[in-house]
Amino acid sequence: MSKVTPRTLSGFMELLPEKQMKMERMLEALRRSYSLYGFAPLDTPVIESAQVLLAKGGGETEKQIYRFQKGDSDLALRFDLTVPLAKYVAAHYGELCFPFRRYQIGKVYRGERAQRGRFREFYQADIDIIGDGKLDIINEAEIPAIIYNTFKSLGVSRFKIKVNNRKLLNGFYAMNGMAERAGDIMRTVDKLDKIGEEKVKQLLIDEVKLLPCKAENILDFMAIKGSNAYVLERLKMYTGVDETFDKGYEELLAVTEHLAAFGVPEENFAVDLTIARGLDYYTGTVYETELLDHPEIGSVCSGGRYDDLAGYYTDKPLPGVGISIGLTRLFYVLDEQGLLSDEPVTAPCDALVIPMTEDMGSAAAAATALRDGGVRTQLYGEQKKFKAKMSYADKIKVPFAVLIGEDEIKEGCLSVKDMQTGQQQKLSPDKATEYIRQSVDGRNSAPLIIE
Amino acid sequence: MSKVTPRTLSGFMELLPEKQMKMERMLEALRRSYSLYGFAPLDTPVIESAQVLLAKGGGETEKQIYRFQKGDSDLALRFDLTVPLAKYVAAHYGELCFPFRRYQIGKVYRGERAQRGRFREFYQADIDIIGDGKLDIINEAEIPAIIYNTFKSLGVSRFKIKVNNRKLLNGFYAMNGMAERAGDIMRTVDKLDKIGEEKVKQLLIDEVKLLPCKAENILDFMAIKGSNAYVLERLKMYTGVDETFDKGYEELLAVTEHLAAFGVPEENFAVDLTIARGLDYYTGTVYETELLDHPEIGSVCSGGRYDDLAGYYTDKPLPGVGISIGLTRLFYVLDEQGLLSDEPVTAPCDALVIPMTEDMGSAAAAATALRDGGVRTQLYGEQKKFKAKMSYADKIKVPFAVLIGEDEIKEGCLSVKDMQTGQQQKLSPDKATEYIRQSVDGRNSAPLIIE
Numbered sequence: 001m002s003k004v005t006p007r008t009l010s011g012f013m014e015l016l017p018e019k020q021m022k023m024e025r026m027l028e029a030l031r032r033s034y035s036l037y038g039f040a041p042l043d044t045p046v047i048e049s050a051q052v053l054l055a056k057g058g059g060e061t062e063k064q065i066y067r068f069q070k071g072d073s074d075l076a077l078r079f080d081l082t083v084p085l086a087k088y089v090a091a092h093y094g095e096l097c098f099p100f101r102r103y104q105i106g107k108v109y110r111g112e113r114a115q116r117g118r119f120r121e122f123y124q125a126d127i128d129i130i131g132d133g134k135l136d137i138i139n140e141a142e143i144p145a146i147i148y149n150t151f152k153s154l155g156v157s158r159f160k161i162k163v164n165n166r167k168l169l170n171g172f173y174a175m176n177g178m179a180e181r182a183g184d185i186m187r188t189v190d191k192l193d194k195i196g197e198e199k200v201k202q203l204l205i206d207e208v209k210l211l212p213c214k215a216e217n218i219l220d221f222m223a224i225k226g227s228n229a230y231v232l233e234r235l236k237m238y239t240g241v242d243e244t245f246d247k248g249y250e251e252l253l254a255v256t257e258h259l260a261a262f263g264v265p266e267e268n269f270a271v272d273l274t275i276a277r278g279l280d281y282y283t284g285t286v287y288e289t290e291l292l293d294h295p296e297i298g299s300v301c302s303g304g305r306y307d308d309l310a311g312y313y314t315d316k317p318l319p320g321v322g323i324s325i326g327l328t329r330l331f332y333v334l335d336e337q338g339l340l341s342d343e344p345v346t347a348p349c350d351a352l353v354i355p356m357t358e359d360m361g362s363a364a365a366a367a368t369a370l371r372d373g374g375v376r377t378q379l380y381g382e383q384k385k386f387k388a389k390m391s392y393a394d395k396i397k398v399p400f401a402v403l404i405g406e407d408e409i410k411e412g413c414l415s416v417k418d419m420q421t422g423q424q425q426k427l428s429p430d431k432a433t434e435y436i437r438q439s440v441d442g443r444n445s446a447p448l449i450i451e
Numbered sequence: 452m453s454k455v456t457p458r459t460l461s462g463f464m465e466l467l468p469e470k471q472m473k474m475e476r477m478l479e480a481l482r483r484s485y486s487l488y489g490f491a492p493l494d495t496p497v498i499e500s501a502q503v504l505l506a507k508g509g510g511e512t513e514k515q516i517y518r519f520q521k522g523d524s525d526l527a528l529r530f531d532l533t534v535p536l537a538k539y540v541a542a543h544y545g546e547l548c549f550p551f552r553r554y555q556i557g558k559v560y561r562g563e564r565a566q567r568g569r570f571r572e573f574y575q576a577d578i579d580i581i582g583d584g585k586l587d588i589i590n591e592a593e594i595p596a597i598i599y600n601t602f603k604s605l606g607v608s609r610f611k612i613k614v615n616n617r618k619l620l621n622g623f624y625a626m627n628g629m630a631e632r633a634g635d636i637m638r639t640v641d642k643l644d645k646i647g648e649e650k651v652k653q654l655l656i657d658e659v660k661l662l663p664c665k666a667e668n669i670l671d672f673m674a675i676k677g678s679n680a681y682v683l684e685r686l687k688m689y690t691g692v693d694e695t696f697d698k699g700y701e702e703l704l705a706v707t708e709h710l711a712a713f714g715v716p717e718e719n720f721a722v723d724l725t726i727a728r729g730l731d732y733y734t735g736t737v738y739e740t741e742l743l744d745h746p747e748i749g750s751v752c753s754g755g756r757y758d759d760l761a762g763y764y765t766d767k768p769l770p771g772v773g774i775s776i777g778l779t780r781l782f783y784v785l786d787e788q789g790l791l792s793d794e795p796v797t798a799p800c801d802a803l804v805i806p807m808t809e810d811m812g813s814a815a816a817a818a819t820a821l822r823d824g825g826v827r828t829q830l831y832g833e834q835k836k837f838k839a840k841m842s843y844a845d846k847i848k849v850p851f852a853v854l855i856g857e858d859e860i861k862e863g864c865l866s867v868k869d870m871q872t873g874q875q876q877k878l879s880p881d882k883a884t885e886y887i888r889q890s891v892d893g894r895n896s897a898p899l900i901i902e
Binding site: 003004005006007008009012013014015016017020021023024035036037038039040041042043044045046047048049051052055066068069070071073075086087088090091092095096097099100101102107109111120121131134135136138139141142145149257258261262263310312313314315348349352360361362364365367368371372374375376377378379381382383392395396 | 458463542590818
């Protein structure tokens with residue numbers, strides 16, 4: 001029979017078992033963290049009608065979309081989780097309770113040019129809170145707490161949630177008579193981190209055509225940095241001129257006001273006036289999250305407040321606030337940099353039961369006892385030499401081998417070998433279960449990410 | 452702005468939050484059960500090269516496959532999880548440890564004719580054990596234990612795992628000189644449940660062109676029913692004539708031998724000679740699982756032993772054994788019949804914190820305390836009347852409302868209202884956390900499926 005070469009498409013992540021286990025742990029941590037904040041899990045189809053999916057117009061992404069015919073249907077694969085959410089809320093409006101809080105962790109598709117570290121199929125992990133007509137600012141204040149808890153649960157503590165407000169920026173540009181060029185200015189200012197103040201100033205003068213004094217005004221404003229209290233105090237001096245600015249200031253004040261009550265330490269949070277997040281969609285608070293030791297990764301969790309989730313489907317005003325983690329890319333970069341911990345168990349099982357005699361019944365009974373006690377257990381049933389069995393245990397990196405020989409069968413006990421230390425002890429099935437579980441629980445409570 | 456009607460394609464399941472939560476609980480139960488038996492989670496792309504995906508030839512499914520061009524690439528969506536597994540094992544052969552045990556729970560795509568209860572996108576939940584050249588029979592003996600534990604963990608106890616062996620059937624047909632018509636016979640015998648013995652006999656005579664005495668032989672064989680011991684005893688009388696039959700008999704014996712050691716009660720298991728499971732793929736033990744009170748659903752978990760997982764990709768012989776649960780269809784049918792329990796919490800949170808004053812800080816602090824204690828908590832932050840807030844709590848079916856008024860703020864406690872009983876009590880944050888968690892854990896340990 002002629003063979004087809006088995007291959008996986010480029011731009012599609014497919015992990016070996018050990019790494020997949022690390023990914024699963026991250027997925028599980030996100031599910032748990034999002035659930036803790038009262039978000040409902042949501043699952044929408046990967047395929048949607050192209051007409052529905054592209055109702056808004058795809059913009060930059062449109063070329064990248066996987067779109068195809070099946071029979072008479074014009075279909076497309078989802079390219080984010082926001083458009084499916086908008087569809088879902090508009091379609092099920094009458095059946096949902098508002099504010100509607102949902103999380104969705106799922107794969108999305110963009111046929112980008114294949115490139116190292118760029119994925120055509122990747123996980124997004126989103127939460128959104130959607131209001132019916134109105135949505136209180138307290139929801140925007142809660143988002144940093146969710147980001148904080150999520151990254152803590154991944155084992156990271158050295159990160160900063162950066163917050164800004166679009167009304168503040170728009171108001172600032174308006175009061176400086178630059179409202180019409182706000183878009184160009186924001187795009188230019190966005191380069192501050194990369195090219196520095198001097199070059200940004202030059203671009204603002206040469207390309208955005210601002211007067212030098214205006215460019216300086218902007219850079220002075222963007223340079224306001226320090227404690228939240230200090231930044232807010234400085235911002236206060238700009239109030240009383242532009243209504244939009246004042247509204248943004250008040251919102252920023254409200255968002256920072258309850259940080260402590262929401263459990264977010266000051267050191268993990270900063271008002272950062274350089275954050276803008278794209279242009280049209282966001283209308284209030286915007287968020288970015290930086291890993292302090294790895295600024296080169298860029299923002300690992302971003303989002304913001306928007307006023308109109310589903311205008312292309314419904315007349316109902318549906319304001320909301322949401323954040324998104326690009327999980328596949330985050331996982332890829334962390335792995336590349338060797339930052340995914342090996343401490344949590346990556347083997348498919350916690351215990352490998354190895355029969356030392358022909359008596360498979362006793363080995364099966366041992367495996368059953370361990371499983372009944374919640375130990376993830378594999379029974380090694382192949383007819384191989386002892387050495388080959390132990391080598392298998394080594395290769396899959398199982399924490400414990402459980403040997404069942406004649407003595408163990410006679411005595412009704414298990415010989416439990418710690419594969420890391422080599423230490424071996426005979427234990428009753430109950431004791432073995434407890435011992436293995438405790439050890440494994442200890443390892444699994446270690447941070448997933450190395451700092 | 453002209454609106455696009457937000458709609459979901461027919462044949463694609465999209466659930467409201469309450470039902471989605473029930474689905475999530477089933478997914479979680481499957482993940483936990485499969486993990487307990489030492490299977491590694493696997494995640495492969497939804498999109499594959501059409502050439503790779505269709506290497507085997509799609510057969511009946513080929514017409515249903517979602518296949519499309521993107522740039523120069525001929526792509527297709529996976530239509531099951533077995534072909535991607537074959538690809539994965541063949542492609543990563545050198546990097547895997549054998550036996551390789553993996554589970555995969557993921558969506559697959561088949562463009563079937565739209566029909567009530569038929570899905571074009573549906574979850575399959577598969578486990579497979581792949582050997583390198585050989586795979587011991589003990590793996591086939593372990594599968595019923597995995598099925599047993601999985602359905603128990605879903606809350607079902609009235610189910611039967613039916614097991615047969617293809618070698619036994621092939622041997623039986625061979626010793627009766629009907630080897631060449633085995634396929635037609637199996638397809639006809641498969642109708643026993645639906646049309647009864649008499650009509651099957653007539654079909655065997657009229658259409659398969661068997662002599663009446665041969666048809667009777669078959670029906671006598673298929674009618675062997677009773678305890679495992681009895682069936683095996685009766686089968687023993689057929690041994691000694693055909694080698695393949697004898698091999699099948701031995702395998703069946705080995706599979707039933709360790710049932711007790713694997714923790715499978717006799718009442719949940721039956722050797723059933725009428726089970727055949729398709730034609731070409733399976734070569735040994737085959738499995739089906741029936742819900743005793745709902746035989747009309749058909750088999751809810753099926754699979755078997757195969758000798759050649761990936762022959763179209765590699766010369767390496769890769770035998771295996773696996774089972775699959777068609778989760779979306781199972782969920783749909785259980786829901787249709789009202790068999791999904793409301794006892795486990797379906798709300799997006801366990802506690803809804805309701806501020807009774809303007810002081811959002813105290814309410815936020817209460818929510819943070821509950822979350823730190825592991826209670827899934829939502830803070831209701833909208834400016835509404837008390838009645839509207841309580842009506843929201845009712846609608847999302849949250850188990851507990853936590854009221855934070857002036858007294859509670861002064862006393863540093865929370866008023867916890869059980870939304871089912873209406874009972875309300877003032878508790879310290881610690882006590883409230885413990886009380887809510889205990890109650891919710893109790894509800895969540897209830898079976899997911901009603902019997």
